[in-house]
Amino acid sequence: MELYGTQTVNEKGHLVIGGVDAVDIAHVYGTPVVVYDTKLFRKRAADFRQSFEKNGMKAQVAYASKAFSSIAIYELAAEEGLSLDVVSGGELFTAVKADFPRERIHFHGNNKSYMELNYAFDENIGCIVVDNFLELSMVKEIALTRKQNMNILLRVTPGIEAHTHEFITTGQEDSKFGFDLKNGQADEAFELAHDVPYLQLLGLHCHIGSQIFEADAFNHAAETLMEKMQVWKESHSFICTVLNLGGGFGIRYTEEDEPLEPSQYVEEMGKVVFDLAKRWNYPLPEIWIEPGRSLVGDAGTTLYTAGSEKEVPGVRTYVAVDGGMSDNIRPALYDAKYTAAIANKMLSPRDTTITIAGKCCESGDKLIVDAVVASVSEGDLVAIFCTGAYTYSMAGNYNRLPRPAVIFAEDGDHQLVIRRETYEDITRLDLSLHQKVRKESK
């Protein structure tokens, strides 16, 4: 069975994360609880950063914080020298609360509101990644009205779609994001953006998919964007100083997954950019990337308590836990696969196949179908691995289940970074029928 990051098993047969016994964590914080192995996060951040540094390349590694957004993770990202990718006013507000260095915040999103864009200007953030023509006109207007400089990138869709082991190249991409590179939209956006007072067009951005294992997909994207940059150099003597290749670096959820090391992706894409820049005498652009999952995915483990059990003879045995699709929607949403262990029985033989079900009123609320684990009884601690990305950040209150607590564990120490929701929290926005409120207060 694979353990991740600093995970070990102690003499009591308990899972240990960040030097802390998982059983103790459950006693202190209750379950469900998401435990982040922050040393693994730090290691990944350093691996990405150093792979660029080692090759003498200027770069920014921006944590794509949609994967898991909280004040503490932003503080950690800042400590590790990362930049930050936010996609909404809410994520930007969280970054401001964490006092994240504004010049390293990049703002994404396909429908940023006027209010959100003004907020980005208020905070004087590092860069807005402009996604569409409406946004471009709004950003222009705000910059001109405020007489305030703003760096921008144009997000383009290069017609490359990549998932896991495959990538396909299409004439144009069926995506709600970005300016299409092949049908002229990107050229039109460039014409509108490259010469506007107060707007500094730094370059291009693309994000080609998620959970990608093939460095070739990124190489191909780098080449496609560099080709366009070279066209604009020839036509307008315009030099892009930044090439942002997005996120999507894969992680190992199960043994079928075979991700590369961060350095492999980075070195290969760096080489493509370096070689093309040399061939075309193009000043070497800074490379920006935006890993989300690969920074937090396998650093997170969710601990649940096992509850009811139901055997369907000859079919399967369901073991229900005290959370489910409300704290991890990924299996129900896109059939995501995970592995599990019984965290208080790590030395027992893994001789039992169970389906780990959630407690939501939804038949599809199964976290893992046919998990192979040690024999499990009510009260045992069920650990589901690699739940650090797109779980808590996608969590909701379906069935009015409170969202779990989140803790950081490192070097035998632990701390609460998001407290468990209470029933009071869940009803805090509700108004009584008898209050007759007719207008939102500002």
Ligand SMILES: Cc1ncc(COP(=O)(O)O)c(C=O)c1O
């Ligand atoms: C623009 C952009 N950048 C980065 C990411 C992060 O991707 P991942 O978590 O797969 O690294 C995403 C994910 O959706 C994205 O849309």
